[in-house]
Amino acid sequence: TMPRKRKLLAQLSALQSNTSFPQIDALEKLSTTPGADPSPKSSKYFVIEKKNSPQLQADFFDQPCVSLAKSFLGQILVRKLPDGRELWGRIVETEAYLGGEDEASHSKGGKQTQRNAAMFMKPGTLYVYQIYGIYYCMNVSSQGEGAAVLLRSLEPLQGLDAMRELRRASRKAPTKLLKDWQLCNGPSKLCQAFGIDKAFDQRDLTQDAAIWMVPGQDPPGEQDVVTTTRIGIGDRGEWAQKPLRFYLRGNKFVSVLDKKIEREMAARGHSPCS
Numbered sequence: 001t002m003p004r005k006r007k008l009l010a011q012l013s014a015l016q017s018n019t020s021f022p023q024i025d026a027l028e029k030l031s032t033t034p035g036a037d038p039s040p041k042s043s044k045y046f047v048i049e050k051k052n053s054p055q056l057q058a059d060f061f062d063q064p065c066v067s068l069a070k071s072f073l074g075q076i077l078v079r080k081l082p083d084g085r086e087l088w089g090r091i092v093e094t095e096a097y098l099g100g101e102d103e104a105s106h107s108k109g110g111k112q113t114q115r116n117a118a119m120f121m122k123p124g125t126l127y128v129y130q131i132y133g134i135y136y137c138m139n140v141s142s143q144g145e146g147a148a149v150l151l152r153s154l155e156p157l158q159g160l161d162a163m164r165e166l167r168r169a170s171r172k173a174p175t176k177l178l179k180d181w182q183l184c185n186g187p188s189k190l191c192q193a194f195g196i197d198k199a200f201d202q203r204d205l206t207q208d209a210a211i212w213m214v215p216g217q218d219p220p221g222e223q224d225v226v227t228t229t230r231i232g233i234g235d236r237g238e239w240a241q242k243p244l245r246f247y248l249r250g251n252k253f254v255s256v257l258d259k260k261i262e263r264e265m266a267a268r269g270h271s272p273c274s
Helices: 002-014 065-071 160-170 187-193 259-267
Strands: 076-080 086-097 126-131 135-141 148-158 211-214 225-228 245-248
Touching (some): 065 086, 065 148, 076 148, 086 187, 148 160, 148 245, 160 187, 225 259
Antiparallel strands (some): 076 086, 076 211, 086 148, 135 148, 225 245
16 A cells, blocks of 8 residues: 555645744654564655645534534644644544434433533534543534534554554553554544544634644545444444444554444445555
8 A cells, every 4th residue: 555655745745834944853754663563654845834724613613513523534633742743634534423312422302511511512622522531532512512523533644653662651560662554543542642632622624723623635535435233332322323433444544343334335335445
């Protein structure tokens, strides 16, 4: 998939302003660590100034939950670290949580609490919560009372060395170097890799200086999107079976594949995206 990686970087390059300048940062210099994954790392010359980037605006987020969950696929999440480095990741997997009637949603029954307040705020508001007392998950509010989309997996595009540092710092035991596909393939992993914690709860993706989204250059078609059931929601009756998880078919950065649905798609003549 080397050509595809180059294509994505070329597309992102097209988003740059003409006034961008080389970022001098030792950690972003192209270097190879012994035993590291040999796939290409982003260049220190690949930078973008936020003020000139075509950032996704409020009208993009202001759509129904399922529609937003699908629309997120292929878009790019950008995180600016305190030291100025930028992390870029393409959204490849999401889940929709519909609010009131949704038995698996934190806002089921329309109940608003201090914890889930962000789910009731304007579309594009981040809802960050903690699981197991240690991990974080990041959601984005949509249209609809208490509705939000969980970001499940990203395809890392820029700042992979910084993502590895952040993942390593958040894991207790020293472990072997993570491969590219392991950095953000799950909701808590992507929060670790992007340095997202409870401090990001209730932030506005259209206004924040540390986190925002820009449009992907190659939006997926309906045949590229796998629609299946959500993960890890436990016994929620019919809601456990509803097709509210969406991912880019054929993308190796997705957390969990639904082989059965993919076989059915193939039988109908849908070929996966590259």
